[in-house]
Amino acid sequence: MEPAKMASPKSAPKDAQVMAQILKDMGITEYEPRVINQMLEFAYRYVTTILEDAKIYSSHAKKSSVDADDVRLAIQCRTDQSFTSPPPRDFLLDIARQKNQTPLPLIKPYSGPRLPPDRYCLTAPNYRLKSLQKKVSSSAGRITVPRLSVGAVSSRPSTPTLGTPSAQTVSVSTKVGTPVSLTGQRFTVQIPSSQAAVKSATPTTPTVQNVLINPSLIGPKNILITTNMVSSQNTANESNPLKRKHEDDDDYDNL
Amino acid sequence: DRQTLVAVLQFLRRSNLRESEEILRREARLLGDDLGGGSAAAVASSSPGVAAVAAVPPGKGTKCGVSFVFGGSTVKERSASPCLCVPCQLTVYQEDEVGGGVVVEDQPDVSAVLSAYNQQGDPTLYEEYYSGLKHFIECSLDCHRAELSQLFYPLFVHMYLELVYNQHESEAKSFFERFHGDQECYYQDDLRVLSSLTKKEHMKGNETMLDFRTSKFVLRISRDSYQLLKRHLQEKQNNQIWNIVQEHLYIDIFDGMPRSKQQIDAMVGSLAGEAKREANKAKVFFGLLKEPEFDVPLDDEDEEGENEEGKPKKKKPKKDSVGSKSKKQDPNAPPQNRIPLPELKDSDKLDKVMNMKEAARRVRLGPECLPSICFYTFLNAYQGLTAVDITDDSSMIVGGFADSTVRVWSVTPKKLRSVKTAADLSLIDKESDDVLERIMDEKTASELKILYGHSGPVYGTSFSPDRNYLLSCSEDGTVRLWSLQTFTCLVGYKGHNYPVWDTQFSPYGYYFVSGGHDRVARLWATDHYQPLRIFAGHLADVTCTRFHPNSNYIATGSADRTVRLWDVLNGNCVRIFTGHKGPIHSLAFSPNGRFLATGATDGRVLLWDIGHGLMVGELKGHTDTIYALRFSRDGEILASGSMDNTVRLWDAVKAFEDLETDDFTTATGHINLPENSQDLLLGTYMTKSTPVVHLHFTRRNLLLAAGAYSSQ
Numbered sequence: 010m011e012p013a014k015m016a017s018p019k020s021a022p023k024d025a026q027v028m029a030q031i032l033k034d035m036g037i038t039e040y041e042p043r044v045i046n047q048m049l050e051f052a053y054r055y056v057t058t059i060l061e062d063a064k065i066y067s068s069h070a071k072k073s074s075v076d077a078d079d080v081r082l083a084i085q086c087r088t089d090q091s092f093t094s095p096p097p098r099d100f101l102l103d104i105a106r107q108k109n110q111t112p113l114p115l116i117k118p119y120s121g122p123r124l125p126p127d128r129y130c131l132t133a134p135n136y137r138l139k140s141l142q143k144k145v146s147s148s149a150g151r152i153t154v155p156r157l158s159v160g161a162v163s164s165r166p167s168t169p170t171l172g173t174p175s176a177q178t179v180s181v182s183t184k185v186g187t188p189v190s191l192t193g194q195r196f197t198v199q200i201p202s203s204q205a206a207v208k209s210a211t212p213t214t215p216t217v218q219n220v221l222i223n224p225s226l227i228g229p230k231n232i233l234i235t236t237n238m239v240s241s242q243n244t245a246n247e248s249n250p251l252k253r254k255h256e257d258d259d260d261y262d263n264l
Numbered sequence: 265d266r267q268t269l270v271a272v273l274q275f276l277r278r279s280n281l282r283e284s285e286e287i288l289r290r291e292a293r294l295l296g297d298d299l300g301g302g303s304a305a306a307v308a309s310s311s312p313g314v315a316a317v318a319a320v321p322p323g324k325g326t327k328c329g330v331s332f333v334f335g336g337s338t339v340k341e342r343s344a345s346p347c348l349c350v351p352c353q354l355t356v357y358q359e360d361e362v363g364g365g366v367v368v369e370d371q372p373d374v375s376a377v378l379s380a381y382n383q384q385g386d387p388t389l390y391e392e393y394y395s396g397l398k399h400f401i402e403c404s405l406d407c408h409r410a411e412l413s414q415l416f417y418p419l420f421v422h423m424y425l426e427l428v429y430n431q432h433e434s435e436a437k438s439f440f441e442r443f444h445g446d447q448e449c450y451y452q453d454d455l456r457v458l459s460s461l462t463k464k465e466h467m468k469g470n471e472t473m474l475d476f477r478t479s480k481f482v483l484r485i486s487r488d489s490y491q492l493l494k495r496h497l498q499e500k501q502n503n504q505i506w507n508i509v510q511e512h513l514y515i516d517i518f519d520g521m522p523r524s525k526q527q528i529d530a531m532v533g534s535l536a537g538e539a540k541r542e543a544n545k546a547k548v549f550f551g552l553l554k555e556p557e558f559d560v561p562l563d564d565e566d567e568e569g570e571n572e573e574g575k576p577k578k579k580k581p582k583k584d585s586v587g588s589k590s591k592k593q594d595p596n597a598p599p600q601n602r603i604p605l606p607e608l609k610d611s612d613k614l615d616k617v618m619n620m621k622e623a624a625r626r627v628r629l630g631p632e633c634l635p636s637i638c639f640y641t642f643l644n645a646y647q648g649l650t651a652v653d654i655t656d657d658s659s660m661i662v663g664g665f666a667d668s669t670v671r672v673w674s675v676t677p678k679k680l681r682s683v684k685t686a687a688d689l690s691l692i693d694k695e696s697d698d699v700l701e702r703i704m705d706e707k708t709a710s711e712l713k714i715l716y717g718h719s720g721p722v723y724g725t726s727f728s729p730d731r732n733y734l735l736s737c738s739e740d741g742t743v744r745l746w747s748l749q750t751f752t753c754l755v756g757y758k759g760h761n762y763p764v765w766d767t768q769f770s771p772y773g774y775y776f777v778s779g780g781h782d783r784v785a786r787l788w789a790t791d792h793y794q795p796l797r798i799f800a801g802h803l804a805d806v807t808c809t810r811f812h813p814n815s816n817y818i819a820t821g822s823a824d825r826t827v828r829l830w831d832v833l834n835g836n837c838v839r840i841f842t843g844h845k846g847p848i849h850s851l852a853f854s855p856n857g858r859f860l861a862t863g864a865t866d867g868r869v870l871l872w873d874i875g876h877g878l879m880v881g882e883l884k885g886h887t888d889t890i891y892a893l894r895f896s897r898d899g900e901i902l903a904s905g906s907m908d909n910t911v912r913l914w915d916a917v918k919a920f921e922d923l924e925t926d927d928f929t930t931a932t933g934h935i936n937l938p939e940n941s942q943d944l945l946l947g948t949y950m951t952k953s954t955p956v957v958h959l960h961f962t963r964r965n966l967l968l969a970a971g972a973y974s975s976q
Binding site for chain 2: 034081092104119130131
């Protein structure tokens with residue numbers, strides 16, 4: 010605790026001085042200066058709560074003014090609510106006697122970690138993933154994206170560079186770590202007309218770009234993937250705008 | 265006017281005019297209530313408690329007042345006799361119960377407890393009585409004076425509380441003013457609390473004071489002094505004091521020399537006086553359990569090669585002192601199966617082998633060979649460090665903090681690893697030899713792991729002996745079990761609904777004990793969500809809980825300034841140790857299980873012989889609360905750490921040698937403590953403004969200490 014700053018300056022209000030005196034009387038000599046404020050606030054809050062309750066009780070009893078009995082009743086009701094005290098001694102002795110009569114349970118050997126039944130443990134997951142079909146496919150698509158995302162990131166859907174693929178520069182996204190071999194390449198993106206039709210159907214250019222890029226990369230595997238992507242194109246519509254938004258953000262970072 | 269009323273009532277009763285007596289009493293009760301009878305019917309909330317009024321004929325003695333005794337029959341099952349105050353001179357009239365009025369009481373339990381105070385004399389005469397007694401005691405012979413002075417404090421408190429309960433505020437205040445300065449200095453904290461209790465309503469919320477009322481304050485007085493006192497009180501018409509003595513005090517009379525002031529001062533101080541002698545008479549099995557003997561693959565087994573065909577006895581010395589006890593059962597040791605203990609797993613056996621190897625290299629400590637001390641300072645804790653524990657093999661240290669986090673550090677170069685996630689676990693090769701290494705995740709290995717989960721400051725932490733689990737207890741009322749293999753929380757044990765101040769695993773694992781603000785300690789097993797044993801008996805919070813090395817007993821230290829030893833098997837309290845003058849914050853059993861060291865806010869370390877139930881030593885030197893106590897591995901040195909920023913080492917061997925355990929001492933419990941603290945002190949080591957919160961001797965007897973740097 011901070012060293013005693015108990016002597017408040019002469020300009021302290023009377024309440025604060027009273028509180029400081031109370032603390033001194035109770036033997037508390039070292040305390041932070043904030044304690045006085047907290048105690049005053051507590052005292053104010055407690056007293057107003059009690060008096061409000063007392064007013065309610067006295068009006069219920071149709072009395073003209075609040076008297077000591079109302080205040081006493083208010084204090085009692087509040088005590089049971091907020092300041093619960095531990096159970097009385099005879100009650101504790103009683104339950105102790107009951108509990109201590111049962112013999113200690115035997116320990117089963119070789120039973121692994123000894124924990125209570127599962128419903129009393131905190132080992133169960135306390136969350137559940139909300140899984141939709143679309144998400145699954147888009148995530149599948151996303152998995153393949155790292156291979157292709159170099160192109161996806163680089164080609165900005167919003168920018169008019171689609172039309173002029175040659176002018177595109179591949180902005181290497183730092184977040185794509187794996188396809189190292191791709192990042193070095195700068196390749197122009199050409200939009201074959203056949204896929205342009207697909208493109209028109211869907212405004213999602215990143216995926217179109219993915220489709221585009223794949224044929225340029227050698228590997229039948231990629232083509233397979235693209236067909237998946239194409240088929241799931243339409244279903245992935247809603248998620249793609251979201252994806253685009255993420256990529257927008259990335260773009261700002263990169264630029 | 266009251267006297268005339270009572271006289272009239274008596275006359276009516278004697279002349280068998282019951283109905284008129286009833287009517288008069290009923291009307292009189294309204295007056296009687298105003299005179300401070302206790303529960304007013306003005307309380308609107310009605311509860312089913314029924315109190316019957318019994319009037320006591322003031323025939324005995326010359327009481328000038330009327331005693332109304334309230335008997336409250338409570339709603340609960342135990343509807344015992346209506347009269348709850350049991351002094352023999354009060355009688356209950358059946359007519360009263362049948363026809364008596366119904367005075368509505370709320371909180372029947374509390375009123376039952378408080379009704380122990382309804383007996384009253386004339387309030388203005390209390391000061392007279394007390395000063396009369398004071399005068400008598402001061403004029404008595406020197407040898408008796410010290411013993412009779414013990415009466416002052418309990419009488420003072422009980423008389424004051426009677427005045428408060430019967431709503432004689434001004435008399436109570438003047439009584440307090442006049443006499444509170446006379447009390448012993450070590451009761452000052454209690455008196456301060458008492459000075460804030462000025463109204464009857466204040467008493468209801470204070471559980472400790474209520475317990476003080478119902479439990480009897482125990483005094484030990486020699487027979488001669490007691491005769492003196494009794495004669496004086498009975499002849500001098502001060503029946504008020506005599507009543508209080510009979511009702512609230514328990515006088516344990518012994519035959520022999522009266523005790524001197526020093527002897528008394530050493531033993532008193534607790535909230536309930538001293539301990540009755542028979543409270544400390546039960547047999548306690550303080551011996552250690554036999555360690556299982558098994559083949560130890562020691563490095564030097566090659567040397568033993570030629571002895572293999574030899575007698576098995578020759579192998580024993582190699583097993584160190586652990587297995588070398590004689591085959592005979594130690595009479596002071598509990599039977600092996602007294603309480604069920606978990607069996608030893610292979611990993612435990614490996615651990616024991618490691619333990620023995622380390623023990624072989626242990627430094628033998630003594631006054632000439634003091635341990636080195638390694639201090640772990642927690643920086644930037646901002647007074648938030650509230651609990652520390654170190655594993656037995658000193659590989660991990662845990663800190664509990666006021667921001668409700670539990671942080672685990674590894675103090676060896678080996679980092680803390682958690683088990684891989686399920687997805688990764690399915691990828692590993694399960695047949696490989698080092699599968700136990702492969703299941704650990706290297707990517708997230710770190711020196712520090714933070715465990716979140718509590719919702720209040722963490723006041724106690726404890727590692728399990730097999731280092732798989734960690735316990736932490738907190739102000740939110742729960743004790744949490746954490747796994748140190750996944751670093752997640754496994755279970756929250758809810759039982760205390762109030763802050764839990766301390767917890768500890770049993771030395772064999774599986775069981776753990778916790779103690780808290782609800783004045784009980786609870787014994788749990790990790791696989792039961794409810795406690796197995798409840799140890800109730802303390803009058804105030806249980807602040808410190810420790811297992812005995814044989815796991816059959818639990819020591820609890822409390823804010824009522826007593827230390828109690830409980831039997832795990834049946835929950836009985838087998839020992840009560842009084843003598844501290846402040847709440848107890850640290851306990852340590854000696855490794856041989858025979859002795860207990862306790863430290864409290866009064867800065868003294870007291871040493872107790874468990875078998876005989878006596879105090880055997882007092883170590884003075886610290887100037888502030890002692891939060892850490894630990895015996896060295898073989899029990900030669902006792903280390904104590906305190907808030908005064910020092911660690912002190914004491915010679916334990918010397919402190920426990922030549923104990924007086926003759927018949928007189930054991931019968932009466934009197935001790936003569938030698939003033940040898942200075943001789944026993946082997947060293948004082950100061951830190952630079954870091955209070956010492958935890959002490960731990962490594963297996964090789966290096967002393968580790970921990971504390972948080974506080975910058976003032």
